[in-house]
Amino acid sequence: MRVVVEEEEEEYPSTPGKVKVERSAAMSRQLHRCFASTGTLFLWALFLVATTATYLSFRSFVDTSSSRYFPASWGGLHWERQIRASASPRRPPGSAEGAGLSVLVTGAAGFVGAHCSLALRKRGDGVVGIDNFNSYYDPSLKKARRALLGSHGVFVVEGDINDGRLLTKLFDVVPFTHVLHLAAQAGVRYAMENPASYVHSNIAGLVSLLEACKDADPQPAIVWASSSSVYGLNDRVPFSESHPTDQPASLYAATKKAGEEITHTYNHIYGLSVTGLRFFTVYGPWGRPDMAYFSFTRNILQGKPITVYRGRDHVDLARDFTYVDDIVRGCLASLDTAGRSTGTGGKKRGPAPYRIFNLGNTSPVTVPTLVAILERYLRVNAMKHVVEMPGNGDVPFTHANISLAREQLGYKPATSLEMGLKKFVRWYLSYYGYNRGTHEFNDHYL
Numbered sequence: 001m002r003v004v005v006e007e008e009e010e011e012y013p014s015t016p017g018k019v020k021v022e023r024s025a026a027m028s029r030q031l032h033r034c035f036a037s038t039g040t041l042f043l044w045a046l047f048l049v050a051t052t053a054t055y056l057s058f059r060s061f062v063d064t065s066s067s068r069y070f071p072a073s074w075g076g077l078h079w080e081r082q083i084r085a086s087a088s089p090r091r092p093p094g095s096a097e098g099a100g101l102s103v104l105v106t107g108a109a110g111f112v113g114a115h116c117s118l119a120l121r122k123r124g125d126g127v128v129g130i131d132n133f134n135s136y137y138d139p140s141l142k143k144a145r146r147a148l149l150g151s152h153g154v155f156v157v158e159g160d161i162n163d164g165r166l167l168t169k170l171f172d173v174v175p176f177t178h179v180l181h182l183a184a185q186a187g188v189r190y191a192m193e194n195p196a197s198y199v200h201s202n203i204a205g206l207v208s209l210l211e212a213c214k215d216a217d218p219q220p221a222i223v224w225a226s227s228s229s230v231y232g233l234n235d236r237v238p239f240s241e242s243h244p245t246d247q248p249a250s251l252y253a254a255t256k257k258a259g260e261e262i263t264h265t266y267n268h269i270y271g272l273s274v275t276g277l278r279f280f281t282v283y284g285p286w287g288r289p290d291m292a293y294f295s296f297t298r299n300i301l302q303g304k305p306i307t308v309y310r311g312r313d314h315v316d317l318a319r320d321f322t323y324v325d326d327i328v329r330g331c332l333a334s335l336d337t338a339g340r341s342t343g344t345g346g347k348k349r350g351p352a353p354y355r356i357f358n359l360g361n362t363s364p365v366t367v368p369t370l371v372a373i374l375e376r377y378l379r380v381n382a383m384k385h386v387v388e389m390p391g392n393g394d395v396p397f398t399h400a401n402i403s404l405a406r407e408q409l410g411y412k413p414a415t416s417l418e419m420g421l422k423k424f425v426r427w428y429l430s431y432y433g434y435n436r437g438t439h440e441f442n443d444h445y446l
Contacts, residue, residue, distance in 0.1 A: 002169060074157055074166055079252035080173050084126055087174040088157035091124030101335060102126040104176045106209065107154050107183030111134060111288050112225065112279070114145040116180060117154050119328045121333075122389040128174065129156035130166075136185065136197075137289045144431075145286055162206040167212035178335050179208060181224035184256075187290055188229065188394055191251035202255035205263060206445065214270040219341035221273035223334045226260055228280040228320070228398050229253035238401035241278075241380070249395050260356065267354040273354070275334045280360030280400045284324030284420055285427035290368065293321075293421065296374055297428055300382045307357070308367055309389040311396040316366040317389065318397040322359065323415035323423075330359040360400025361413045365379050373418055377425040 080371045089100025103120055107113040108129020121128045129149060133139050145158045161183050170176075185191075185201035206224075213220055231239045233247040248254040263274045283293050299306045309317055339353035375382055389396070405411035428434070 018078045036125045040294075054200060074159055075169065082155045083157070083170065083173050083305040083318060086153065087126040087176070089124055089126045090121075098126045100172060101177050101226045103128075103173075103178045103180055103335065104170060104181065105129045105180045106161055107181075108133055108149065108154070109142040109146045111120075111284075111286060112181060112282060112331070113180075113182040114149060114286055115284075115324050115328050116182065116331050119147055119332060120180075121149075121152050121154050121370075125331075126174075127154045128170065128176075129154060130159055130170070131156055131183065132160040135157060136187070136190070139288060141286075141289065148286075152403065162200065162208045164208055164212065166320075167209065171212055171216040175218055176220045177218075178338065179209070179213060179220045179222045180331060180335060181206070181222060184225060186250050186252070186288065188250045190290070194400070195251050198251055198255045202264070203258055205257050210263065210266045210272065213341075214272055214343060215346050217344060219270075219272060219343050221335070221338035221341055222263070222277075222329060223275045223277065223331060223338060224259070224263065226276040226278045226356065227253065228278050228358070228400065229254040229395075230257045230278060231398070232257075232395065237397070238362065239358065240401040241358060241404055262286055264342055264354055269348060270335060270346060271341055271348035271350060271352045272340040273339050274355070275338050275350045276356040277330060277334060278356065278358045278360075278400075279327060280320040280358065280398055282322050282324055282327050283424060285424055287324070287424065292379050293370060293374070293424065294428075296371060296382065297378065297425065300374060300378055300380050301434060303380075303383075305383040305385045306371070308371065308386045309394070310386060312387055315396065317394075318364040318366045318399075319370075320360040320362065320398045320400045321370070321417050321420070322361040323417075323420035325415040326361065326411075326415055327359055330357070330409060330411045333411060339411060355408070357403050357405040357409060357411070357425065358400040359405060359411065360398070360402055361415075362400055362402055363417075364397060364399045365417050370417065370421070373421050374425070377422055 013065070078251060087102045087104075089102060091098070091100040101120070103125055104112055105117050105120070105127055106129075108117050108127075109131035113129065113131070117127050117129055129146075131146070133141065133142050149156055157166070157170070161167065183201065183205065185197045191198050210222075213222060228239065229250060230245040230248065230253055231243060232245065232249045232253050234243050234245070236243055245257055245260075250256050260276055263272075263276060266272045267274045283291060287294050289295065289298070296306050311317055334357065335357075338355075342348060342350040342352045371382055371384065
């Protein structure tokens with residue numbers, strides 16, 4: 001108790017008069033600080049409110065006027081001129097093939113997309129590409145493909161097919177006759193790591209594109225890439241379009257199967273002409289680094305081991321490897337034979353074609369055979385690590401029945417695996433700066 005008393009005595013002076021004066025002054029100072037703090041806080045609050053209001057007004061202004069005053073990565077008069085120039089067919093007057101198509105190619109900087117865009121341009125069709133240049137694999141390869149397309153007069157827009165405003169703008173600028181939809185999140189195994197990307201690209205992106213197509217005037221005919229993966233656990237060979245596809249073995253396959261159902265719905269309700277193409281293991285120059293033949297080549301040349309999967313009971317996996325040029329011919333034939341969409345203003349005026357075709361090579365080859373061919377062309381023996389196939393969504397074999405595509409598209413694959421891999425190896429060695437004498441790579445590309 002004595003300690004408390006001493007502390008209380010120290011707080012107040014012993015002179016009675018001085019206590020009243022200093023207490024009054026202290027209270028005055030506290031009130032002044034209080035009002036000063038309150039006033040400062042009030043001013044800061046007013047400032048924040050004004051700043052927020054200004055920001056919201058600015059956002060509203062930008063949203064409504066960005067195309068005129070704040071050009072984004074797309075838009076503007078120069079951009080529109082580039083789009084129109086790229087979309088204009090260049091077939092000579094009186095050409096036997098007609099006036100030419102005007103095609104929007106999604107995924108144009110991708111493997112198949114780049115090859116199809118070049119083929120369309122070389123025969124005189126108008127082509128505009130769109131690609132989001134994501135980082136699923138090295139974007140520099142996609143940018144190199146874009147540069148190649150640009151050298152042939154094909155303009156590629158950097159954008160996402162989920163961007164409805166961009167798609168609407170493209171259709172406002174150009175009355176595309178056809179859409180070749182090749183943009184997708186590819187890869188069976190990656191779906192276990194990033195499933196959301198498959199839903200975003202393969203389902204939401206597809207719906208976004210179909211919405212833009214059904215509202216376009218005129219409506220374009222649509223050719224799009226499904227996948228042989230939709231056959232899933234089907235064990236009837238060769239795979240036919242009439243076989244059931246209700247047992248997908250991976251999320252990737254499930255999104256492609258969903259795409260077939262979704263496109264059928266838009267065909268039925270809105271009169272969109274739709275052709276779905278089930279690709280079988282496409283390979284070739286400018287290919288995807290995540291594919292086995294590509295990664296095998298890289299690892300063999302770098303002296304690294306390769307993993308070769310086997311099925312149950314030590315059965316070798318087999319794939320219906322299809323060279324990219326054959327796939328391109330199937331895509332262009334599908335565009336040329338696609339009937340017209342029948343809707344206008346988002347309303348169906350009559351039935352429109354809905355087709356699905358297998359595009360394969362009809363000659364499955366085992367993975368060990370693929371490796372042996374690469375070893376021969378690379379002149380290097382592979383260090384093989386053979387393991388049982390994990391349960392990651394892969395299937396033990398694929399084999400395409402192409403009779404329907406042969407009958408209706410005139411599709412006839414002409415490239416053997418040996419010839420196709422020879423062309424791929426030649427491209428790979430050239431693109432990546434490989435030196436045959438020293439077995440070294442140019443580090444810039446690795």
